[in-house]
Amino acid sequence: MPELPDVVVFRKYVDEKALHRPIEEVQLFAEEILDGISPAHLQSKTEGHRFESTARHGKYLFVNLDGSGWIVFHFGMTGYFQYFKDGEQGLKHTRALFSFNNGHHLAFVLQRKFGSIAFTEHVEDFVRERRLGPDALDKSLDLEVFKVIIKRTRGNIKSVLMDQRRIAGIGNVYSDEILYQSKILPKAEVGQLGDRDLERVFRAMKEVLNTAIDSQADPGKMPEHYLLPHRKKGGRCPVCGGDLRSDKISGRTYYYCPNCQFG
């Protein structure tokens, strides 16, 4: 479920399990996932080195290699990490495997090969090159900045929230939750939204993402008034009890409550 909250959880996972340990070997099982880096380059950057720290911007996770640049992970639609001991069963869709000198391994698992591994000398360079907007939870993204970013554009509010070049970190699921909490329809045109509305979206954005992080990005642990646990065919609105509906924007299915959301 790799949107911003999920990547926060993955980051903690790496922080707790895989830092400061010499990497003996890296194995690649799907070279296609490398983005702008060769297998040999990845190998020379990692083998004999350590993961020393992590950073995150939007849906990207950066892992620092003892001062000599960063490995950049993107999780696509299905990615996650699995840390395991020698002798334990690895997972089928492991695409890259980092093996440490303590007999433990960090697997980068992707069912669909939509994720990637890249490399950058500096996090800021990567963010600039990919033209990513500010991270949705960064303090620099305050209400005023948010309003400027949103007003700079037309179109429906959902697409704008999901555009990584405007704001980084929000995808299909969390944009639905943010708009549900804001009581605004995903297809509402941003030009039709007033300052009051944008303020609600802004507050919901911060609150939803922080709440999701507190819940380890697990829908089952989220508050009862959240859409996420009910976000499926036949689901009911946890607030009014009515049937949720779904529709599509640019081919992506979204869910909403026709009774609670306006715009």
Added chain:
DNA sequence: ACATTGACCTGAGAGC
């Protein structure tokens, strides 16, 4: 500038 569509991949789940 914006919206839509298809492509990229690999299943899981539904319906027959």
Added chain:
DNA sequence: TGCTCTCAGGTCAATG
């Protein structure tokens, strides 16, 4: 059990 169809948390390029 097996087959076929649709759908899935992302991004990118091409097209209107």
